[in-house]
Amino acid sequence: MKSIFSSVAATLKHLAVHQKHKAGHGADKLLILGILIMSLFGVLMVYDSSVAIAIRDFSNQYYYVNEQLKWLFVGAIVFIICSTIHYKVWYQFALPALFGTMFLLLAVFLPGLGVHALGAHRWINLGLFVLQPAELSKLAIIIYLSAWFSHPEHNRFFSFLLLLLMTVGLVLIEPDLGTSIIILLIGICMYYFAGSPIHHLALLFPVIAGGVLVLALIAPYRVARLTTFLNPQSDPLGSSYQIRQVLIALGSGGWTGVGIGKSRQKYEYLPEANTDSIFAIIGEETGFVGAIATIVLFLFIIWRGFRIAVHAPDPFSRLLTLGISSWIAVQTLINLGAMVRVIPLTGVPLPFVSYGGSSFIILFAAMGIVLNISKYNK
Numbered sequence: 090m091k092s093i094f095s096s097v098a099a100t101l102k103h104l105a106v107h108q109k110h111k112a113g114h115g116a117d118k119l120l121i122l123g124i125l126i127m128s129l130f131g132v133l134m135v136y137d138s139s140v141a142i143a144i145r146d147f148s149n150q151y152y153y154v155n156e157q158l159k160w161l162f163v164g165a166i167v168f169i170i171c172s173t174i175h176y177k178v179w180y181q182f183a184l185p186a187l188f189g190t191m192f193l194l195l196a197v198f199l200p201g202l203g204v205h206a207l208g209a210h211r212w213i214n215l216g217l218f219v220l221q222p223a224e225l226s227k228l229a230i231i232i233y234l235s236a237w238f239s240h241p242e243h244n245r246f247f248s249f250l251l252l253l254l255m256t257v258g259l260v261l262i263e264p265d266l267g268t269s270i271i272i273l274l275i276g277i278c279m280y281y282f283a284g285s286p287i288h289h290l291a292l293l294f295p296v297i298a299g300g301v302l303v304l305a306l307i308a309p310y311r312v313a314r315l316t317t318f319l320n321p322q323s324d325p326l327g328s329s330y331q332i333r334q335v336l337i338a339l340g341s342g343g344w345t346g347v348g349i350g351k352s353r354q355k356y357e358y359l360p361e362a363n364t365d366s367i368f369a370i371i372g373e374e375t376g377f378v379g380a381i382a383t384i385v386l387f388l389f390i391i392w393r394g395f396r397i398a399v400h401a402p403d404p405f406s407r408l409l410t411l412g413i414s415s416w417i418a419v420q421t422l423i424n425l426g427a428m429v430r431v432i433p434l435t436g437v438p439l440p441f442v443s444y445g446g447s448s449f450i451i452l453f454a455a456m457g458i459v460l461n462i463s464k465y466n467k
Contacts, residue, residue, distance in 0.1 A: 164453035171457025231412035267435035346376030
């Protein structure tokens with residue numbers, strides 16, 4: 090531990106001396122603008138979609154939006170801090186971050202610390218706030234793989250596979266299949282971006298597909314989701330109810346929507362209207378035009394991330410930016426894919442938009458790192 094802190098101190102000293110000469114560009118202002126617009130739009134939609142359930146649960150229509158505004162404030166501070174920390178510092182903390190996150194993934198099962206809710210162990214009560222370690226594990230695995238893959242190495246496929254399966258396994262036992270799939274896909278993307286042999290990925294996909302199918306079949310609620318995906322008419326008032334209401338909301342929006350604040354589905358017809366299903370409310374109120382505009386804004390943020398990666402100064406920063414950008418792309422695709430019934434419902438939030446503290450703040454931390462890297466682009 091002492092050697093780790095000594096290395097970090099040496100790195101910071103070196104950067105303080107040479108930072109002026111290394112920073113060739115200012116921060117990517119268009120990326121900042123895209124994140125700001127998306128986050129503020131998310132706050133608006135959280136308020137809009139949560140009015141009915143906020144009154145029902147807390148007798149306060151502003152409860153959820155007040156919480157989201159608090160997280161936006163904290164997220165903005167975290168974003169600024171991470172954007173000022175030189176990205177190379179994260180290289181020093183790659184291994185401690187990975188081990189620390191794995192410990193937190195196990196800590197969700199500790200009595201008095203872990204929080205059991207809705208049939209899952211996904212949260213840790215830290216007094217001032219509740220943390221969801223699975224969200225933190227996305228960033229931790231990206232930082233670690235970026236540090237590891239930034240140096241050429243032969244025969245690391247099985248070591249990579251073991252690490253990935255360990256991390257995914259800890260998230261699966263919570264259980265959280267949606268986040269597990271995201272971590273798995275992020276790892277595969279980063280393995281590909283590191284220049285690894287393509288035939289390794291060809292071996293992975295049938296194994297992953299088989300594993301996901303087995304996991305889906307051994308849990309009754311996952312079987313119900315799969316059945317619902319294949320036949321939405323199978324249980325219209327049960328397992329098929331949410332996806333049917335999602336499709337009704339999207340269909341009701343037409344080309345231009347019913348108008349901001351005029352959603353019918355948010356009045357307790359659509360489950361998870363302010364979290365996983367928030368895109369359905371966006372589609373209902375803003376129509377096809379608003380839904381496409383939201384998707385375009387996501388594509389813009391992802392494009393800025395990949396653009397920064399192309400001009401990154403070294404392999405570590407390039408992989409780090411590619412990993413974070415892939416994370417946003419994968420999670421957005423999974424959420425939107427579930428909303429339009431391309432894939433089964435997985436309970437994955439929409440980045441920057443859905444209600445939730447851990448996801449929101451950790452995403453801001455990740456984008457702060459990307460912004461810092463943009464200052465040193467070639």
